[in-house]
Amino acid sequence: MKKVWILGGGIAGVEAAxxxxxxxxxxxxxxxxDFVFIHPISIWIPTREKEFEDVCLSLDELANVHGFELVIDEVVKIEASKNSFTLKSAGEVLFDYLIVALxxxxxxxxxxxxxxxxxxxxxxxxRIRDRIDELLFKGSGKIAAGFAGNPVDTTGVRGVPAFEFIFNIHNVLKKKKIRDKYExxxxxxxxxxxxxxGTKAVKEFGKFFGKLKISTxxxxxIDRFEQNKVVFNDKTFIETDFTMFIPGRCGPSFLQKSDLPLSDxxxxxxxxxxxxxxFVNVFAIGDIASLDGPDWRVKQGHVAEIMARNAAFNIFSIENNSDARRSYVEQINLIYMVDMGNSASLVYRDFQRELLVPMPVVGHWIKKGWGRYYKLSRLKKIPRFPGA
Ligand SMILES: Cc1cc2nc3c(=O)[nH]c(=O)nc-3n(C[C@H](O)[C@H](O)[C@H](O)COP(=O)(O)OP(=O)(O)OC[C@H]3O[C@@H](n4cnc5c(N)ncnc54)[C@H](O)[C@@H]3O)c2cc1C
Structure with a gap:
C-alpha cells in the first residue's frame, strides 16, 4: 500500500486518517x-459552559489509537505537479497521495x-470569554453579534454560530436575572x-429574536468597524461594548502561491x-474545497467527514484498479442542531425535504452530548454509529 500524506488535523483530516x-x-x-479543535461545541466557551480543554482532542492520542504518524509543523507551500509540499521546519516532502484538509x-x-x-x-x-466576563462584571452593556458572507461564493459563510452565540448570551444573562441590564x-x-x-428556520429565528428582545x-x-461601533454602508451605525463578528470565508492565502486550481x-x-x-493523486476535503451541489449546500463538519471517507474510498479504489467511486454531491445534506441557549432546533435539508424540529431542553443536551460522543468514539472508547 502506498503512503498518504494528509495536511490538516481538523475534523476532515482526522476522519481521512x-x-x-x-x-x-x-x-x-x-x-x-497538536489537537483537534471541535468547533461545534466551542460555542459554549464564551459563556463558561465548556472549558477550553473540553473542546480539544489530542492528535497524539488519536495517532496512537489509529496508528498514523503525526507531524507538528506548518505547511507553507504545495507543488502538486512535483508531488511535493514544503513544511516550515522539516522542508520539502514528496508524496504518493496527498489530501489537503487545511x-x-x-x-x-x-x-x-x-x-x-x-x-x-x-x-x-x-478572548471573547474575557470580554463577556468584563461586561458581566460591569453590570450592563451592549453586546452585538453578526456575520457576513463571501460575495463570490455562497458557501463562504458561517452564520449559525452567530445565532447560537447571541442566544447563549441571552440565556446566561437571563439565568443571572440581569437580562434587562443588557442590550x-x-x-x-x-x-x-x-x-x-430553509424558510421554516428563518421564520423560527425571526420569532426568537422578537421573543428574546434582540434587536436586528x-x-x-457593513462599511467598517470602529472601537465601539458597527458602521453600515448607508452611514447608519450601531453602538456596542463588544462585537462578535464572523467574517465571510475564503481559501487560505498561501494557496495563491501553489499550483492547485482555485475558485474565485x-x-x-x-x-x-x-x-x-x-490531478489523480491529490484530493481536497472539508472547508478548503470549493463545493458543488444544491443552492443550500454549506461547509459543515459532517460534510467534511463525508468528503474524507469518500476520498479514502476513492484512493483505495484507484490503488486496486477499481472503477468504483463515491461522490460527496450525491450524499450532501444539511444537518444542524442549532443551540438556543437552553433548547435547540434540529434543522435538516436534503434534495427532497426541509425540516425544522424544535427540541426544547433535550436538543441542547444532545448537542452537548455529541461533543463527548465525538471524542470517545474517535478514540475508540465507544462504538461509532455508522456515518456519525
Ligand atoms: C464555532 C463553529 C461552530 C460550528 N458548528 C457546526 C455544527 O454545529 N455542525 C457542523 O456540522 N459544523 C459546524 N461547524 C463547521 C465545522 O466545524 C467545519 O466545517 C469543520 O471544522 C471543517 O473541518 P476542516 O478539517 O475542513 O477544517 P478545520 O476544522 O478548520 O481544520 C483545519 C486544520 O488545519 C490546520 N491548519 C491550517 N493551516 C495549516 C497549515 N498551514 N499547516 C498545518 N496545519 C494547518 C488547523 O490547525 C486545523 O487543525 C462549526 C464551525 C465553527 C467555527
Whole structure:
C-alpha cells in the first residue's frame, strides 16, 4: 500500500486518517497544532459552559489509537505537479497521495480588529470569554453579534454560530436575572440571514429574536468597524461594548502561491470524488474545497467527514484498479442542531425535504452530548454509529 500524506488535523483530516488506516494505508498527518479543535461545541466557551480543554482532542492520542504518524509543523507551500509540499521546519516532502484538509480563512474588513470571531483561532474564544466576563462584571452593556458572507461564493459563510452565540448570551444573562441590564443586537448584510437553513428556520429565528428582545439589523452592508461601533454602508451605525463578528470565508492565502486550481474565492477546485482538478493523486476535503451541489449546500463538519471517507474510498479504489467511486454531491445534506441557549432546533435539508424540529431542553443536551460522543468514539472508547 502506498503512503498518504494528509495536511490538516481538523475534523476532515482526522476522519481521512481514520478511514485510510482502516483501508490499510500508511498515513502521515501534518498539523500546526497538536489537537483537534471541535468547533461545534466551542460555542459554549464564551459563556463558561465548556472549558477550553473540553473542546480539544489530542492528535497524539488519536495517532496512537489509529496508528498514523503525526507531524507538528506548518505547511507553507504545495507543488502538486512535483508531488511535493514544503513544511516550515522539516522542508520539502514528496508524496504518493496527498489530501489537503487545511480549512478556510476569513475575509478582511476595515477595522475588523475591533471585533472577535467565534469562528477564528481557538485562542480567540478565550478572548471573547474575557470580554463577556468584563461586561458581566460591569453590570450592563451592549453586546452585538453578526456575520457576513463571501460575495463570490455562497458557501463562504458561517452564520449559525452567530445565532447560537447571541442566544447563549441571552440565556446566561437571563439565568443571572440581569437580562434587562443588557442590550443585545444582531446584524447581517442579508435581508433574511439563515436562508440556507430553509424558510421554516428563518421564520423560527425571526420569532426568537422578537421573543428574546434582540434587536436586528438586516440587509445592510457593513462599511467598517470602529472601537465601539458597527458602521453600515448607508452611514447608519450601531453602538456596542463588544462585537462578535464572523467574517465571510475564503481559501487560505498561501494557496495563491501553489499550483492547485482555485475558485474565485480561493477554495481548491475538485471533482465530485474530491480529486483536485487536473490531478489523480491529490484530493481536497472539508472547508478548503470549493463545493458543488444544491443552492443550500454549506461547509459543515459532517460534510467534511463525508468528503474524507469518500476520498479514502476513492484512493483505495484507484490503488486496486477499481472503477468504483463515491461522490460527496450525491450524499450532501444539511444537518444542524442549532443551540438556543437552553433548547435547540434540529434543522435538516436534503434534495427532497426541509425540516425544522424544535427540541426544547433535550436538543441542547444532545448537542452537548455529541461533543463527548465525538471524542470517545474517535478514540475508540465507544462504538461509532455508522456515518456519525
Ligand atoms: C464555532 C463553529 C461552530 C460550528 N458548528 C457546526 C455544527 O454545529 N455542525 C457542523 O456540522 N459544523 C459546524 N461547524 C463547521 C465545522 O466545524 C467545519 O466545517 C469543520 O471544522 C471543517 O473541518 P476542516 O478539517 O475542513 O477544517 P478545520 O476544522 O478548520 O481544520 C483545519 C486544520 O488545519 C490546520 N491548519 C491550517 N493551516 C495549516 C497549515 N498551514 N499547516 C498545518 N496545519 C494547518 C488547523 O490547525 C486545523 O487543525 C462549526 C464551525 C465553527 C467555527
Amino acid at each position: 481514520i478511514s485510510l488506516r482502516q483501508e490499510g494505508f500508511e498515513v502521515s498527518l501534518v498539523s500546526n497544532r 480549512g478556510g480563512e476569513k475575509l478582511s474588513y476595515d477595522g475588523v480588529e475591533n471585533t472577535i470571531s467565534i469562528c477564528g483561532r481557538p485562542e480567540d474564544l478565550l 443585545l443586537l444582531f446584524f447581517a448584510p442579508m435581508e433574511t440571514p439563515g436562508q440556507k437553513l 439589523h438586516f440587509g445592510k452592508q 474565492a480561493g477554495f481548491i477546485k475538485i471533482n465530485h470524488y474530491c480529486q483536485v482538478d487536473g
